[in-house]
Amino acid sequence: MKNRYLYMKLLISFLILVLIFLFFYAIFKNDWLWSFFAIIMIFVSFVPSIFRRYLKINLPFLFDVFICLALIFHMGNGLLDISNNYPIYNKFTHFFSASVIAFIFLILIFVFNEYHRGIATNTLKIMFDVVVITMAFGVVWEFLEWTTDFFFNLNTQPSLDDTMGDLFADTLGGLLIAFFAYFLIKRGILRRFSKDFKKHFENIIDND
Numbered sequence: 001m002k003n004r005y006l007y008m009k010l011l012i013s014f015l016i017l018v019l020i021f022l023f024f025y026a027i028f029k030n031d032w033l034w035s036f037f038a039i040i041m042i043f044v045s046f047v048p049s050i051f052r053r054y055l056k057i058n059l060p061f062l063f064d065v066f067i068c069l070a071l072i073f074h075m076g077n078g079l080l081d082i083s084n085n086y087p088i089y090n091k092f093t094h095f096f097s098a099s100v101i102a103f104i105f106l107i108l109i110f111v112f113n114e115y116h117r118g119i120a121t122n123t124l125k126i127m128f129d130v131v132v133i134t135m136a137f138g139v140v141w142e143f144l145e146w147t148t149d150f151f152f153n154l155n156t157q158p159s160l161d162d163t164m165g166d167l168f169a170d171t172l173g174g175l176l177i178a179f180f181a182y183f184l185i186k187r188g189i190l191r192r193f194s195k196d197f198k199k200h201f202e203n204i205i206d207n208d
Helices: 002-028 032-045 047-054 060-078 087-114 123-152 161-185 189-193 194-208
Strands: none
Touching: 002 032, 002 060, 032 047, 032 060, 047 060, 047 123, 060 087, 087 123, 087 161, 123 161, 161 189
């Protein structure tokens, strides 16, 4: 158990170092926009640790790994232009990131449903909400891409087909997590997995 904990910490540290390396690489390329994005991404990579330290929510270290990987994939797409040589890379990045977002929302919806009956009436409603929220997040992301293209003369949305392909990949990520959600909920795995979230919300409710 201790070895697994150590390996996960080393893996997370390595992934954060990759993000820091990409930050310096962006500076080396005089790509100030992606240097700024890299700073934001480095901060986001520490969010799970902040939750553990200051909010006392014992998040699984897989959260750190998946979030860091999603950020690195996006840096590879925007800073390294990998998708220019491998177009499928962009769709994979959207699919993976959407899956991470969908899983986070799945836990939040599940926990809120445990405390406020009626937000999601049953398992199928939770699955539906996860897919719709993930799709909505994908739309917001496409708006952000359009905004950066407009103001910074980038080319993150080269065509309508590219945008629709991104949204399709986002939807697939949401559907995948919704599919697994059914079994995670029915077998009680999600309840055990999210117990620390539940405990934290109990403290908030008691303090109010």
